[in-house]
Amino acid sequence: MNLVLMGPPGAGKGTQAKKLYADYRLPQISTGDILREAVAAGTLLGKKAKPLMEAGKLVPDELIIGIVEQRLQKADCLGGFVLDGFPRTIPQAEALDQALERASRRIDAAVSLEVPIELLIERQSGRRSCPSCGTIYHVVYSPPKQQGQCDKDGAPLVQREDDKPKSARARQEVYAKQTAPVKAYYEKRGLLRTIDGVGSPERIYSEIRLALGK
């Protein structure tokens, strides 16, 4: 299954992608994670992306499209994948279709998680993650056993710079303007599956499975 997971920042894409990996071994291709790694490593891509990410803006299409194309050619993606945070613009969606078509592949479904804006902001502001293993927590909804410390490896949890209030709002606006239109792109092709993203991660996940016919 070749899936696109859509939804504004804080909708729970990362959490659901991890569940899909655990059940179906579909690798999670998170362009946000790829870019954060590039920033941490100080690569040219990272240097270009850093100021845009911190301001909550998108990095240019031409920077990200080639990276995703290359990633999808890797062996672990040949049996399916979950794209998390890509495509975020219509040109990205078109480039993705073209790249897959060249390899006689296609997107099977685009799952969109719908969450009201105020809840999104609350989820973003309380989100913490482990810098070493990537586990995601929320200070209220899924806190670690020891405050500020990862349950799995004890590393101090961090808050993403772009989850702080100013960038968080900017990212919601960018989603509404530039990414929400991508839903219509998939709807026209009969691929959009809209899911209520409010509630426990387990309930949302079972709705996703139902929508995918699993």
Ligand code: AMP
């Ligand atoms: P995310 O972790 O998916 O919320 O992404 C964090 C940030 O990385 C975004 O706010 C953008 O600055 C950048 N980013 C991630 N994916 C994309 C993409 N597909 N196109 C452009 N920018 C992206």
